[in-house]
Amino acid sequence: MAQVNHVLKAPLDTDTPTGRWTLQGPIDWREWDGEFVVRHDPSATTYLLTALAGETLRALREGAAHLDEIALRVLHDAAPRSVATAALIASFADTAADTKGLLSVLHELEGLGLVRASPT
Amino acid sequence: MIVAELEPSTLNRYLRQGGLRLRTGPVVVNIESTLPAVRKGISLLYAQHTVENGDGFSDFHVCVDRPNSLRRWINRQVVFRFDGAEPFTPLPGNQGFAMLEWGLNWCVSNHCHQYLIVHAAVLERDGRALILPAPSGSGKSTLCAALAFAGGWRLLSDELALIDPTSGHVVALPRPVSLKNASIDLMRTFAPTTVFSDVVHETMKGEVAYARAPVDTNLRADEPAVPAWIVLPRYAQGAAAQLQPMSRARAFMALVDNAFNYNVHGRNGFAAFATLIERSACHQFTYSSLPEAVAVFDRLARSE
Numbered sequence: 100m101a102q103v104n105h106v107l108k109a110p111l112d113t114d115t116p117t118g119r120w121t122l123q124g125p126i127d128w129r130e131w132d133g134e135f136v137v138r139h140d141p142s143a144t145t146y147l148l149t150a151l152a153g154e155t156l157r158a159l160r161e162g163a164a165h166l167d168e169i170a171l172r173v174l175h176d177a178a179p180r181s182v183a184t185a186a187l188i189a190s191f192a193d194t195a196a197d198t199k200g201l202l203s204v205l206h207e208l209e210g211l212g213l214v215r216a217s218p219t
Numbered sequence: 220m221i222v223a224e225l226e227p228s229t230l231n232r233y234l235r236q237g238g239l240r241l242r243t244g245p246v247v248v249n250i251e252s253t254l255p256a257v258r259k260g261i262s263l264l265y266a267q268h269t270v271e272n273g274d275g276f277s278d279f280h281v282c283v284d285r286p287n288s289l290r291r292w293i294n295r296q297v298v299f300r301f302d303g304a305e306p307f308t309p310l311p312g313n314q315g316f317a318m319l320e321w322g323l324n325w326c327v328s329n330h331c332h333q334y335l336i337v338h339a340a341v342l343e344r345d346g347r348a349l350i351l352p353a354p355s356g357s358g359k360s361t362l363c364a365a366l367a368f369a370g371g372w373r374l375l376s377d378e379l380a381l382i383d384p385t386s387g388h389v390v391a392l393p394r395p396v397s398l399k400n401a402s403i404d405l406m407r408t409f410a411p412t413t414v415f416s417d418v419v420h421e422t423m424k425g426e427v428a429y430a431r432a433p434v435d436t437n438l439r440a441d442e443p444a445v446p447a448w449i450v451l452p453r454y455a456q457g458a459a460a461q462l463q464p465m466s467r468a469r470a471f472m473a474l475v476d477n478a479f480n481y482n483v484h485g486r487n488g489f490a491a492f493a494t495l496i497e498r499s500a501c502h503q504f505t506y507s508s509l510p511e512a513v514a515v516f517d518r519l520a521r522s523e
Contacts, residue, residue: 134468138489
């Protein structure tokens with residue numbers, strides 16, 4: 100729990116882009132012990148994702164769009180879901196590096212065709 | 220009536236004139252052939268299978284025979300016909316029965332989309348199914364044969380797991396067990412009372428032989444099983460038998476990788492595999508010794 104508090108107190112990167120991130124079509128997923136399997140319906144492709152990537156998709160599905168919103172959901176809300184998720188996200192979360200790492204994940208997901216970035 | 224109850228002349232007539240309507244699990248196949256090797260293989264390895272009467276519906280109409288062209292005389296070959304078409308290139312003339320088996324696998328895996336079909340062996344004990352998904356060459360069929368012939372497990376299939384996407388149950392597809400290369404002599408030693416076919420040499424898979432499925436495979440062919448274990452097997456020379464837990468997400472991906480028609484089922488396929496994973500304990504298994512392997516799976520069945 101201390102790790103979660105640390106994340107809550109972490110300042111968000113001031114260089115956060117103002118662009119919007121959205122899912123590219125419907126997805127189905129399951130999470131087991133901090134790993135996600137995700138099926139992207141438009142491409143009929145199934146992926147095995149880390150907790151961080153999976154939680155990022157979950158945040159988008161729940162309505163987060165801007166990087167700071169996504170970061171808050173991923174680093175705050177997702178951590179208590181399971182011990183494995185909390186540990187993975189806690190190890191990722193390190194103040195200013197948070198959103199940079201998250202942005203990298205979003206770009207990877209964009210490369211897979213799962214998400215799309217658009218200007219505000 | 221079962222194949223063993225047919226007079227040889229009757230079996231021969233069926234195969235030559237109109238076809239033998241053979242039931243294997245939920246599938247009825249109409250088989251035609253004039254080849255003695257095919258007749259011998261069916262007589263030996265499908266002895267306990269039901270022969271359907273009359274002119275009822277057959278899921279597949281197949282024929283294994285000589286080509287119609289001049290090649291039948293120049294270079295003895297066999298062809299597989301499915302509804303009159305020839306989906307595969309001809310094979311050498313001594314591979315008629317093997318071609319029937321490979322062709323039937325193709326028929327089921329490409330057409331029985333009422334099921335989710337996984338390249339996996341399936342066995343059952345106490346109503347619970349053990350699913351062994353794996354690509355060719357992993358030792359899946361050898362392990363499956365050992366468990367079926369000497370391990371107290373009922374064989375549902377050594378090759379194709381048919382999963383009902385609604386109930387999640389696994390349906391039996393009783394067929395001969397396919398053995399390749401070193402596995403042939405290994406199983407002859409390990410299960411000497413089993414009925415084996417002759418070895419066919421120099422096939423695209425090396426040496427191939429078939430073993431007749433145990434009697435209860437056919438007697439209980441109508442009994443589905445509830446998935447309980449998903450185990451990814453791997454033969455490794457000299458390795459001690461070792462069963463290790465596997466993450467559900469990775470087991471899920473293994474099912475996807477070994478599935479024939481996962482994409483055909485779309486979102487329902489994803490949901491069905493997810494249910495299957497959630498109902499099952501997931502492991503990976505490395506082995507080299509069949510007695511050790513049988514003991515490990517015996518303990519698994521008793522402990523969970």
